[in-house]
């Protein structure tokens with residue numbers, strides 16, 4: 444990940460954390476939350492969302508999903524170089540985490556020998 448991308452991600456996270464803080468405290472420091480159960484519910488809701496965002500963004504940056512990484516073809520087992528082609532088909536993967544379901548995108552790769560199109564693991 445380049446420093447630019449990392450800076451952009453950090454700014455996105457800070458904006459989300461800011462919004463989470465606002466949903467907890469509002470502009471009056473209470474935001475209509477009265478009982479402890481309400482406070483707990485809201486705190487868990489907003490931090491679960493932050494946790495899911497962190498996981499989805501982190502797994503989306505997995506080196507296996509980046510261009511230039513070699514993968515073995517599942518059919519002929521030869522090495523396949525992932526292309527940086529952003530128009531390549533991609534699939535949304537779902538993963539159930541302790542903080543709820545996250546989704547991330549995986550780009551397909553095509554084996555140059557047997558023409559198999561497959562999605563790298565992970």
Ligand SMILES: [Zn+2]
Pocket residue numbers: 516517518519520521554555556557558559
């Ligand atoms: Zn192959």
